[in-house]
Amino acid sequence: MSGVFYFISAVTVAGALAAVLLRNTIHCALALAVAFAGLALLFLSLDAQFVGFVQILVYIGAVVILVVFAILLTRDSEAPNQGVYSRTWLAGLVITAAVFAFLAWAVLASLPGLPRRAVAPAASVQDIGNALMTRYVLPLEIIAVLLTAATIGAVIVAMHEKARSK
Amino acid sequence: MTPLTAYLLVAALLFAIGLAGALTRRSAILVLIGIELMLNAANLNLIAFWRYGPHPEFLTGMMFAIFSIAVAAAEAAVGLGLVISIYRHTQTTDVDQITRMKG
Amino acid sequence: MLIQEGAAAAFHPQLTGAASVAVRILWLIPVVPIIAAGIVAVLKQPRRRLAAGLAIGSMSFSFVLALFAFAHVVASWASGFAVRETVNFAWFHIGNEAVAMGWILDPLAAVMLVMVTFVGLLIFIYSTGYMAHDENFTRFFCFLALFAGAMLSLVISNSLLLLFMSWEIVGLTSYLLIGFWYHKPSAAAAAKKAFMTTRVGDVLFLLGMVWLFAETGTLLFYNHGAGSLEGFALGILLTQHAGLGLTAAGAIGLLIFAGAVGKSGQFPLHVWLPDAMEGPTPVSALIHAATMVAAGVYLVARVFPLMQAGAAGIGTTAAFGSTTALEVITWTGAVTAVFAALIAVAQDDIKRILAYSTVSQLGYMMAGLGMGGIAVGMFHLITHAFFKSLLFLGAGSVIHGSHDEQDIRRMGGLRSAMPVTFVVYAIGMLALCGFPLLFSGFWSKDGILEAAHGWSLSKAPFDLLVFGALLTAFYMTRQVSYVFFGRWRGHGHAHESPRVMTVPMCLLAFFAIALGVIGTPAWAWFRGFLLNEPAAVNFAAFASSDLLMLMGASTFVVFLGIGLAWWLYGNRSPAAEEPDKLEKAAPWAWAALRNRLYVDEIYEVTVLAFFHWWARVADWLDRRIWGGIVAGVAMAFRGWAQLNRLIDTFWVDGGFDKGCEELSTSGGLLARAHTGRVQTYLRLLALGFVVLFIVLIWSSRP
Numbered sequence: 022m023s024g025v026f027y028f029i030s031a032v033t034v035a036g037a038l039a040a041v042l043l044r045n046t047i048h049c050a051l052a053l054a055v056a057f058a059g060l061a062l063l064f065l066s067l068d069a070q071f072v073g074f075v076q077i078l079v080y081i082g083a084v085v086i087l088v089v090f091a092i093l094l095t096r097d098s099e100a101p102n103q104g105v106y107s108r109t110w111l112a113g114l115v116i117t118a119a120v121f122a123f124l125a126w127a128v129l130a131s132l133p134g135l136p137r138r139a140v141a142p143a144a145s146v147q148d149i150g151n152a153l154m155t156r157y158v159l160p161l162e163i164i165a166v167l168l169t170a171a172t173i174g175a176v177i178v179a180m181h182e183k184a185r186s187k
Numbered sequence: 188m189t190p191l192t193a194y195l196l197v198a199a200l201l202f203a204i205g206l207a208g209a210l211t212r213r214s215a216i217l218v219l220i221g222i223e224l225m226l227n228a229a230n231l232n233l234i235a236f237w238r239y240g241p242h243p244e245f246l247t248g249m250m251f252a253i254f255s256i257a258v259a260a261a262e263a264a265v266g267l268g269l270v271i272s273i274y275r276h277t278q279t280t281d282v283d284q285i286t287r288m289k290g
Numbered sequence: 291m292l293i294q295e296g297a298a299a300a301f302h303p304q305l306t307g308a309a310s311v312a313v314r315i316l317w318l319i320p321v322v323p324i325i326a327a328g329i330v331a332v333l334k335q336p337r338r339r340l341a342a343g344l345a346i347g348s349m350s351f352s353f354v355l356a357l358f359a360f361a362h363v364v365a366s367w368a369s370g371f372a373v374r375e376t377v378n379f380a381w382f383h384i385g386n387e388a389v390a391m392g393w394i395l396d397p398l399a400a401v402m403l404v405m406v407t408f409v410g411l412l413i414f415i416y417s418t419g420y421m422a423h424d425e426n427f428t429r430f431f432c433f434l435a436l437f438a439g440a441m442l443s444l445v446i447s448n449s450l451l452l453l454f455m456s457w458e459i460v461g462l463t464s465y466l467l468i469g470f471w472y473h474k475p476s477a478a479a480a481a482k483k484a485f486m487t488t489r490v491g492d493v494l495f496l497l498g499m500v501w502l503f504a505e506t507g508t509l510l511f512y513n514h515g516a517g518s519l520e521g522f523a524l525g526i527l528l529t530q531h532a533g534l535g536l537t538a539a540g541a542i543g544l545l546i547f548a549g550a551v552g553k554s555g556q557f558p559l560h561v562w563l564p565d566a567m568e569g570p571t572p573v574s575a576l577i578h579a580a581t582m583v584a585a586g587v588y589l590v591a592r593v594f595p596l597m598q599a600g601a602a603g604i605g606t607t608a609a610f611g612s613t614t615a616l617e618v619i620t621w622t623g624a625v626t627a628v629f630a631a632l633i634a635v636a637q638d639d640i641k642r643i644l645a646y647s648t649v650s651q652l653g654y655m656m657a658g659l660g661m662g663g664i665a666v667g668m669f670h671l672i673t674h675a676f677f678k679s680l681l682f683l684g685a686g687s688v689i690h691g692s693h694d695e696q697d698i699r700r701m702g703g704l705r706s707a708m709p710v711t712f713v714v715y716a717i718g719m720l721a722l723c724g725f726p727l728l729f730s731g732f733w734s735k736d737g738i739l740e741a742a743h744g745w746s747l748s749k750a751p752f753d754l755l756v757f758g759a760l761l762t763a764f765y766m767t768r769q770v771s772y773v774f775f776g777r778w779r780g781h782g783h784a785h786e787s788p789r790v791m792t793v794p795m796c797l798l799a800f801f802a803i804a805l806g807v808i809g810t811p812a813w814a815w816f817r818g819f820l821l822n823e824p825a826a827v828n829f830a831a832f833a834s835s836d837l838l839m840l841m842g843a844s845t846f847v848v849f850l851g852i853g854l855a856w857w858l859y860g861n862r863s864p865a866a867e868e869p870d871k872l873e874k875a876a877p878w879a880w881a882a883l884r885n886r887l888y889v890d891e892i893y894e895v896t897v898l899a900f901f902h903w904w905a906r907v908a909d910w911l912d913r914r915i916w917g918g919i920v921a922g923v924a925m926a927f928r929g930w931a932q933l934n935r936l937i938d939t940f941w942v943d944g945g946f947d948k949g950c951e952e953l954s955t956s957g958g959l960l961a962r963a964h965t966g967r968v969q970t971y972l973r974l975l976a977l978g979f980v981v982l983f984i985v986l987i988w989s990s991r992p
Contacts, residue, residue, distance in 0.1 A: 041208030113210030142243035171261035289966030
């Protein structure tokens with residue numbers, strides 16, 4: 022594995038760690054952005070250029086902004102009075118460790134069975150577009166409906182409260 | 188250690204971190220952040236398998252990842268809208284204090 | 291029949307052939323009065339003329355039929371054939387056997403029928419006058435007609451069962467008639483006493499009947515050789531032994547005689563007859579003098595082959611071999627005759643004297659049956675029926691004339707005030723005493739004394755009966771002198787009775803004399819008729835020295851009795867409060883006799899006391915033991931119910947409730963997992979995911 026990979030992985034992991042460990046929620050959101058960027062780079066290193074750019078556009082460009090808006094709207098950036106971790110954080114940590122242990126074991130135990138390919142596949146945007154329109158046209162349409170519903174839903178959820186709190 | 192294994196381990200680590208955040212932080216928004224991290228780790232898994240698995244010409248992994256991103260975005264929107272709505276009711280985002288569904 | 295009367299011709303019953311008209315219509319004789327009784331019972335308003343007319347009319351019809359049947363039997367006898375015709379039918383079937391009933395026409399039944407219907411008819415006519423002032427006139431005639439029907443049914447019955455049923459109905463009507471004036475407590479008590487006392491005898495009668503049926507399989511008397519009084523059945527009965535040295539025949543005979551003891555007022559079941567005088571006088575005349583009390587004697591005569599079965603030895607015409615049953619009958623009769631006569635000497639009620647006289651004469655009849663056979667006993671029964679009912683009707687006339695006075699010490703001198711009554715009463719009294727030659731009573735009583743004299747087993751009954759004849763003459767003369775002679779000691783003015791009452795009495799008086807003719811030794815028609823012997827007029831029979839001596843002795847005794855009483859009481863009429871002559875002479879004896887020899891008191895102390903004690907015991911038993919058991923069972927049930935309730939409440943309900951509580955608690959406990967906090971759920975999810983996959987991978991290991 023190349024050093025680039027290790028560097029990008031380190032950045033990503035650091036960003037993720039920061040995202041869950043920092044006290045200030047805004048800092049967490051920003052660390053999250055860093056993690057997303059690292060992931061985008063990882064995608065790029067996996068020859069999935071389209072997905073990498075979509076990652077940047079959607080996640081960093083929309084989701085993080087959304088999170089920041091939410092933080093600001095809920096005044097979560099102010100200092101909390103009871104601490105940022107739950108009282109039973111150890112139980113959660115233990116469970117997490119168990120999950121990670123299991124996943125790692127699964128990966129490492131199936132080492133011989135995993136496929137290896139050295140040649141990078143070619144995936145042009147045109148191919149992706151073709152696939153979307155032919156093979157994956159049904160999921161596409163459904164995703165369209167889903168996004169519409171989500172948008173409308175989010176608006177209604179937020180708006181209803183606005184109307185009532187008047 | 189094959190490259191695939193490395194990517195998978197990174198994905199597992201990211202997943203665990205995201206899970207830790209979702210399970211241990213008080214703020215609801217941070218729970219959602221943790222969930223986003225978990226989703227991203229899954230996406231990484233998918234792309235890694237697309238890159239190193241059989242039949243990459245079918246673009247299955249990539250498609251899956253794209254749709255996953257779309258869904259995650261929609262879910263983040265709705266989730267955050269809900270958090271805002273809850274904040275309006277209870278004036279707090281502390282998940283420990285939101286126990287209306289207790290019992 | 292196992293015993294032949296001397297050398298007489300054997301009894302040849304009429305061969306089966308066609309039953310005569312007489313026997314085929316014989317059933318009408320009892321049925322018509324019963325129907326008349328039924329009609330009178332449902333009449334809407336008291337319709338006296340109709341009620342009396344129905345009763346008298348039905349009785350006249352029965353009388354005519356009885357005469358017709360009698361004529362048929364006499365004609366047959368005269369031509370040498372004895373008549374014993376039966377009509378039997380099966381009443382109901384039990385399994386393979388049938389219970390049969392039927393009626394019989396033979397000389398015994400024929401004479402009894404004529405007597406009952408004739409005397410009954412005369413008394414019915416008398417009653418229309420006697421009960422004229424009574425408001426329950428209709429009820430009286432209804433009961434009288436019912437009684438007549440039952441009595442006639444008893445006479446003609448060929449089945450012991452039918453006889454018993456009629457016997458019971460006769461007892462019932464006796465009860466109803468004794469207690470006719472039921473609002474009088476003494477009358478009600480007397481009726482109850484009569485019923486209870488006769489019941490004692492009836493129970494034993496029933497036992498005998500059942501035993502007879504068990505041994506012989508039939509209750510019919512005569513059934514062409516298969517009847518219970520015929521050879522085959524008697525043979526069976528003689529072979530069975532019943533303990534105490536008796537054969538079954540003897541034991542059954544004694545049991546049946548026990549029924550007769552109750553009904554005919556023999557000692558010790560005589561106590562009801564004097565009390566029965568509470569009823570109206572026609573009732574006393576008909577039932578307790580002529581007919582019902584005679585039913586016991588008739589019963590013994592009817593089942594005489596049974597009584598006589600197994601008798602050893604053949605004697606003269608006056609005495610024959612005896613069985614245990616006949617011995618018992620004789621002794622009972624003789625003792626009763628003297629016992630009752632003694633008591634009658636000290637009584638002051640006109641009817642009570644006659645009642646004890648009846649008991650005494652019934653004793654004579656029983657003794658006559660036991661020692662002399664059915665002819666002797668039945669002859670005295672027939673003559674007694676006429677003169678005793680005459681005496682009772684006379685007493686009724688006297689009571690009626692002295693304005694319902696019954697104490698003889700408050701009467702007197704009625705000879706001039708009631709001449710007709712005096713004459714007929716005197717005739718009856720002389721017949722009862724046995725005044726020689728002219729009166730039927732002399733001949734019938736002499737027949738009994740003759741039989742007693744010749745009885746081989748003992749002379750004691752003869753002595754007792756002679757003594758009884760002395761007493762009879764004594765007390766009757768005492769009564770007549772108190773009532774008809776001397777001066778009037780009553781209240782008001784005595785008057786003679788109306789014609790409707792005196793004419794029947796005159797008729798009875800005529801027969802009290804005339805019947806003697808058929809029983810004299812010179813022409814023993816009655817005896818011959820009953821026993822199917824030819825009877826020729828033969829004055830040479832008087833030549834027997836034994837017979838003349840006997841007649842002389844009884845004549846002497848009668849005159850002695852009348853003389854003694856006349857000497858003591860005669861024309862004097864002591865005031866009612868004065869003690870009797872004999873009382874002054876022997877106060878203790880007089881008191882004992884006056885108090886009826888304390889028999890009632892003895893019963894009171896023994897039987898009745900036991901009965902009261904037993905009633906108390908039974909009550910205690912019922913209340914404490916059975917009641918206790920019932921209460922105990924109830925308590926057990928209640929306890930059980932309580933137990934069930936407890937089980938139900940604590941175990942079942944409690945268990946169920948507890949279970950539900952546990953479920954609820956565990957639900958509550960489990961609900962703790964629902965903290966309402968998202969992070970908890972997420973953690974559980976993650977944990978579950980790990981566990982699940984570990985399990986899956988573990989289970990898919992090779």
